[in-house]
Amino acid sequence: MGRKAFYGAGSQWRNHPIGGMGLTTSYRCLLILIFVFIFKVKIFDNQDINMGNEQVLEIRKLSQKYAYTSIQMHETIARKAGFSGTDHKYLGFFLQRGKLTAGELAELTGLTTGSVTALIDRFEKKGFVKRQADSVDRRKVFIVPDSEKIINLLKPFYQDFQDKTENLIASFSSNEREVIESYLTKALELANQTISKLK
Template sequence: MYRRRDDRRGQIIADIANDLRRYSVDAQHVGHAFAGLHGLNATDLHALIAVMDAELAGDPITPGRLGEQLNLSSGSVTALIDRLERGGHIRRDRDTADRRKVFLHYADRGAALAMEFFRPLGARTDRVMDRFSDEELEVVHRFMAEISASVREHRDAVRAARPEAPRRAAD
């Protein structure tokens, strides 16, 4: 798949692929350390990331969309949300226009815990980014956005190719 070739481009591509794999594993270890420290399981962590991503995109997530993203039944999503809410990680807010609609947001306590844990990593990341010019960062950003989209497309294709399996319960 990512075999090293004799040419320079092939070598660079292989090195980047290996770096991405190592980054992915290391980032998972950091996420699992945060989860373990706060009594969260893998599904809890994925839910928190989904809530955060939706908020950052300016499009808060609903319980239904969260269930679709995590491949969970509505009962499992309810139990997951209840657990995260009790732990102070998220909060439910009703839509002002349609009171039947619920949006999930990071709770202040959950955001503070995440900030405290990830602040040192953010400082390290800032120091690395400071070593690159704006033009270099633009290229890296474009590369990462396209690689991430490619991985999501592959994930979705794999999901679509699998026989329909019952939705799994939360961990």
């Protein structure tokens, strides 16, 4: 192919974004096809990115909605169990850890020293905990829970939800459960990091 044939495009193509390169018809067609292909790939890539961003946003919104709904559920259970606010949730720390000092409970709950003292007083009045001096250091006082009484109070409200939650988790495949566990673990780490920064 001669140089003139390769570059001899008409004036009508010379000012066109594609034809202006002066290619022969077959090369112009090839270039157009490549251009269209690249353009479509670019659009699909952008769509994938947009869809990915939308999915991330939707999952974040669902996480927030779950957190808000969880708070509502706990508040509803609290009222049914005869508690004000979310006092009953703090009983869970005693079930998990056993006896605690007031300082340890304050650290776990994020409550002030005064609020923790008032919380312990309310629990003690209901018979859920008792104050017990350390056998070695009498200045140190443990808050000892009556675990059986706490479980008997809360089990009727939580057992059905707990069973259904376990069944829901079991319905996912092993790989899916690993993804869920990874997300929740990292989400908890992020939340704890945020709490530490704000202290």
